[in-house]
Amino acid sequence: MSHFSPLDSIAPRSEGTARCPVRITDIQITPVAFADPPLLNSVGVHEPFALRAVVVMRTEDGTYGLGETYGDEAHLIRLRRAASFLIDADVFNPNQISALVSQSLVDDQGVGGHGTGGMVTTTSLDDRVLSGFDVACLDIQGKILGVPVSTLLGGAVREKVDFSGYLFYKWASHPERDADSWGAALDPAGIVDQARKMIRDYGFKALKLKGGVFPPEQEVEAILALRQEFPQMPLRIDPNGVWTVETAIQVGHQLESVLEYLEDPCLSIVDNAQVRKAITLPIATNMCVVSFNDLPPAIAAEAIDVVLSDHHFWGGLNRSRLLSGIAETFDLRLSMHSNSHLGISFAAMIQLAAATKSIDYACDTHWPWKRPEDDVIVPGVLAIADGSVNVPTAPGLGVELDEAALARLHQQYLDCGITRRDDTSYMRSINPSFELKSPRW
Template sequence: MRNNDIRITHARVTPIAFRDAPLLNASGIHEPWALRSIIELETSDGRLGIAETYGDAPMLVALEQARPLVTGLSPFDLNAMEQRVRASIKPGQGGGVQFELAPGSHTAKNAEKVISALEVAMLDLQGQVLGLPICDLLGGAVRDAVPYSAYLFYKYAEHAEKPYAPDAWGEAVTPEQLVKQAQAMVSQYGFKSIKLKGGVFTPAEEIAGIKALRKAFPDHPLRLDPNANWSLQTSIDAAPELDELLEYYEDPTPGLEGMAQLAAHCRSPLATNMVVTTMDEFRRNASLKAVKILLSDHHYWGGLRATASLARMCEVFGMGMSMHSNSHLGISLMAMTHAAAAIPNLTYACDTHYPWQEEEVIKGGRIQFDQGTVKVPTVPGLGVTLDPARLAVLHQQYLDCGIRNRNDLAQMRKYQPDFSGVSPRF
């Protein structure tokens, strides 16, 4: 069978839920179950391409609308797929809870999110047909391993409802506990840089946490992400101390204009995954000169090819580049790794929530890290395959857990009934 004779015959979308730690953030706290969707595209010659994306109710509506759009296409018809999706999937459909700190929850990005999910599965198929890893389809790997950063969170020891046994990480609400968490994560995964999710406690407490990390890890670059939960004045006041501590200062204050004003008061470069999430915002940032480092995310930027194009744009405008993360499993981690492997100007280690996840949906179990890196696959396609038995287990957890939209605010009110969620809070 010739490549152009191969057609996608079936498209399946399976929502899943997996255990997620009680991680604190600016909007509240993670619920006990994280939601994702697994996409499977079957072809006329018996191949299966896979992808992983968001699993909230609005995303499932959009994915269901997209399923018939891709059937009948060749795995190589990426442009046709994109045109069909943009003509059919409209922004804002589906409702649901949308978080400013999580651009992946924004229904305005429905088309980009669907395109990305279908593109990864189609690239997986292309790689299988051609006998090439996905990174080769993106121009070829420029590194054989992709660096990731330790991603620390303030957290409680266990969830309010106690739906399952507490995780092994324990509580982290003090500088000493943060250091213990970092030591465990660095020891287990070998990470060479460290990021702290802030915006939870007062800036003074979080700066104390960063100082404790600096003392414990004098050679590790440090990052702090308050998720726009600090006012502009608070962010300016914190800048002199943080200039001496941080590799970059991520999204401390809301809005591009606020970040532009802050940039005049700090030496540490500003990074974002919140205020530059579209090309319109990229253009505005280029004129404001607010953000120096962009944390891309193929899930809502429109895919792996769009991420490669975004990297080129960053190079043109003298910006650094890394990657943003949300709660995810190995399929997303491997897609990120292929994209990062093919980007020459990946200037900072990527974010990943992967150490916080205990379950998996791929054959062979969890992906291994070596000295903080994930090895770039050299086998055809994505480099991981779906485990049908595990998929069935995680789908049943989705059916049983009762969560259909992420709601960190409602979850936090189980601990603090008067928690407002108003941002910026400090």
């Protein structure tokens, strides 16, 4: 009996000859900036612009693939160095791609900095650089084979991916800038109003509050106000690890009948394990378990129940499949973490979630906080309706590059003057007394 492989369609082959590699001929790394509202968090406030880097990979047959990753200056340096190592590599050989990225990082002296902004700084260097290239390779593979990326990841197990409404305490506007359409949200009433708008515009069926901004009792009040307004809505709160064990246990007991899970109440595996033993709520994380090295101690300590995966942390979509397998083996549940992102990352998240059966919570996304005009993909493919997004079925990621938009957002990057995310310094420029502290309460 003969067996047909989809790789046979790449090029004619005679009996006994190997598949012809599909060589990478060019990789462009373009930093971009897009408008970001003044969203508050435990380390400060979002700056007026968020940074991303767009990866455009091209092969000798003219196919291009897209990836998206962090846009901080140190990360850009590493991306460009890795890109030079990948020229002439085979897009169908993820082991080769991974090895070349790691090789490019052997001599990382002089770069400095974590390079990904935000507050999660313990991710794997190799994996966070690999991620954007892995996604671009899969986009190319899908286009060549005529299948969506979800097929390459094992096959779609769902046609729609559910997302949660991501609520933030926020100011009405950045200083000396016009107010945005969301308005201020600095108390329970403001958070409830924000949630109403999220549900009205996007139909979300789960809500998450970014906490760690105000004393815990105030944030508990906000969660209870959400419960009163939306009696059946699954709710979550994420204080980004700034609570002590004692505070986390106290809040956990107060909200045991209200939350579907408690996210990152404390920063360490050891502390979260203490909280988990004292309360009945599941503990979720995207801060104390952010790499494969974190999994053994977290599992041994029984510190977590839910891993909020993020392919930007975990080495792309191929290695996120490995995380999914480990989670199934050890009876961990999965959802997805989100940072400020554009449509390429959103498409990658959707393709991965479509092919990951163990994702059984609505995923996080910052998508509603981004202006529709601020993106680098051709519009019309990705939209949140009734709390979910239809999984694109076109080949690859299912989205296409808008080159004019890419040029416009790159110019916006050049004009904004921001080269690395720094929520704390921006907050201190507005409120000099702001203190960075963890745990805070």
